[in-house]
Amino acid sequence: MDYLFHSLGDNAVIIELGEDINLETHQKVNMVTTLFDEQPFEWMIEYVPAFTTVTVFYDPLKISDFSSYTLPYDYVCGQLKSLLESLKIGEFSSERIVEIPVCYEGELGPDLEYVAEYNGLTPEEVIHIHSSGDYLVYMIGFAPGFPYIGGMSEKIATPRRESPRLKIPAGSVGIAGKQTGIYPIETPGGWQLIGRTPIKLFRPDDKSPSLLKAGDKIRFKPITIEEYKQWKENVSGKNH
Amino acid sequence: MVKIIKPGLLTTIQDLGRYGFQKFGVIVSGVMDSLSHRIANLLVGNEENAPTLEITMVGPVIEFERDTLISICGGDLSPSIDGKFVPLWRPVFVKKGSQLRFGQCKAGCRSYLAVAGGFDVPRVMGSASTYLRAGIGGFKGRPLKTGDELKLSPPNNRSVQMIHDFSTKIGDQKFVATKWSVSTEFIPISNKIPSIRVIKGRQYQLFSKESQKSFFREPFEITTQSDRMGYRLKGSVLSLTSTEEMISEAVNFGTIQVPPDGNPIVLLADRQTTGGYPKIGQVATVDLPYIAQLKPGDKIKFVEVSHEEAQRLYLEREREIQQLKRALSIKWKGEM
Structure with a gap:
């Protein structure tokens, strides 16, 4: 899955999953948030999905407790990267x-x-x-x-x-x-x-x-x- | 119990905010100045997240119906009991029946009143914060009014011990405060134009070179169209080089966005969950309390900070608060 990371201050990262509002990007957003619901990270405070992005709010202090040599942002991006790269775009059906x-x-x-x-x-x-x-x-x-x-x-x-x-x-x-x-x-x-x-x-x-x-x-x-x-x-x- | 004799301009119950529901459009709310709120709680032996009263510019008159331990941190709105000034940034023991009143706004703009045990209000979606627009949380989802009676949660053992200790020393005074107070490095108020550290925003590059320069050089003024949701600033008009349509996405506490009129807005505690204006910058978390203490007419300057440095400052601040916690527990052990 293609993505870009952008920091949103010192405690949040925007995951950009597409450039335009369309169904394909929306499905990617849905896949990512579903995964977050199923396997929440302990350093994650919450996530906010939007048209083309999912923003992740995190706790830098918690991260520094178990990874004191890495910048919290780098740590978060590393964790998100391995998650996103394991995702394959498939049929996503939300039939609610x-x-x-x-x-x-x-x-x-x-x-x-x-x-x-x-x-x-x-x-x-x-x-x-x-x-x-x-x-x-x-x-x-x-x-x-x-x-x-x-x-x-x-x-x-x-x-x-x-x-x-x-x-x-x-x-x-x-x-x-x-x-x-x-x-x-x-x-x-x-x-x-x-x-x-x-x-x-x-x-x-x-x-x-x-x-x-x-x-x-x-x-x-x-x-x-x-x-x-x-x-x-x-x-x-x-x-x- | 405490009773509201006069409510003041905008007095609400807040904690550190309502998290986990932004994906449903529920805003975070919570205190504007989290540093003063946290310290006020620590000084009376509470958890940092215990509900406090956020008092804005014109303070209330409050009557205490039982002996209690309080602390007032943040802006100096001239609090007094029986005509005697109540010092800030320290624990204060208050006798039953005393009336605490606030006066002139001398420094800063928001004061936080913590009471041992914290204010006892129902948690809505996990938080005691007042969400004014939706009318939920805090005390009946609204600012306090004359005649409101606020219940207090039972103080923990440490606070009980402190209350007992003070009550033996008070004599016939209405209140007694410690001689020591929190170090001034924790006070988010300065008498100069504050330099607020800002990380470049996601759309910084879309602004004209001139706008980029003036953003980090010229001072801005807080306008009267400023509230808990955000501060509208006045100064250099900032312009974009292209007018491409932005797609709405999440915003954060301290996001500085620029609407088409070119006047930046700093988003604060009651910000909406998402926004669609270009983001020129993002205030470093450590400097948010300084912004929260500014009022309309005050000036502000932005200085650039790297993302790495902002995170380093964030962690450093948290370590200082941990140290303060340890120092307080040693102090209390020593005094008892």
Whole structure:
């Protein structure tokens, strides 16, 4: 497997696995993180996967305890090198498919009309295109549980709003350029909002605090406002 | 228990951070100045990671509901009890019913208050740190407010012994402090413009020769658009020679990134997990506490350090802290 190392300060190293955002690089990223999960290094604090990189945060002090003559960075690169060179690119299948119910109606999708108009479509066509795509979660970042999703049809691509909203409710589903995404917590943001999901993407009390992880495939399933409310009630019922 | 009479500008519970969840977009959070936090904990006999109060520029008024041992390290925000100045960087025994208040911000910007045993708050994803934006961790996921009552975890044996020892000496004073304090080499505050050591970043070469030069030569000023997430700096405008689109990737505490407007941002404790701006540099870990103690209007200078040297400094600092730990345990044995 081809790779490059770049230091990110005195306690982290970026492993670069490709130059462009594509499926092949994404699969390499997935292979590396799967291996880290299976055989964690004791000096590793955590890793952060992204589109083309996996960044490894390490504890220089721990490394100096068992390898006091080597620079911690050199030691880490040496260990990662032997791991990466043993990896063979093969078929990597992550078949976890997560279905995300989305209500595209009324005030839950305030920019749906605009997205339709911008692309010369009807709102129904936008919903159909958005909910029939196959999507892939490339990485989680920006906010807790926020998925960077690839695979949206360019037919509904729409630029960001000129002035961002100060508050976007949790669960909002939006479009920014050629990307679609879901806001896990209330934040400011400039995405065009076309719907909202009743499910929680960020669950701080769960063992895995993010519903989605890099490598997941997702599908959006349109639901009615009644179903949305029903779902919301069930969710809050479970919590109390 | 301690009671918050006045909350101050931004007083939060923090520890050394929430690790292992950045891959889910959960930020690290934690103290801005880890050196002052760690030392404050060591001075009261706690583990280095015990939750402390991070106090920002305008401090709170706090009442202690039982005899306890505290230590205040970091910025000097003029702490006092009963009108008497409470010295920093040492253990201080405080009598039940005393009110600790903070005043003028004399040096630095963030003070850390450690209490023997530490503040007793639930751990969320393994950490007591307050994650303000997501509203989790710390005390109810938010900054402290008037009327909040914070529970304390039981002090360990060493702290109990220290509390007992002090309580026999206090007489009718409200508090008593040791005569000794931590060596000044540990204090991350200087009255000159601090020279912050920086390793060249991954995209350093993409900046124009002029920008590369001025980055390491001209001072920058901390602007008012600065918080726990990052400091926006003002100074020479830095420009790239090419405008190729960057792909988002992980960032670190102390990453210096440059958005299209050319004004650098130093990412700090509440940074997002990933970023897509070019990285001109990375602050050496040993110098992060100096940055954390700067406030808007303060100036800063960057000097280049090699990656090897930064790692050497990192290990040296850790050894100094180990030595401090040993010195403290000898001191306590001697005094008891």
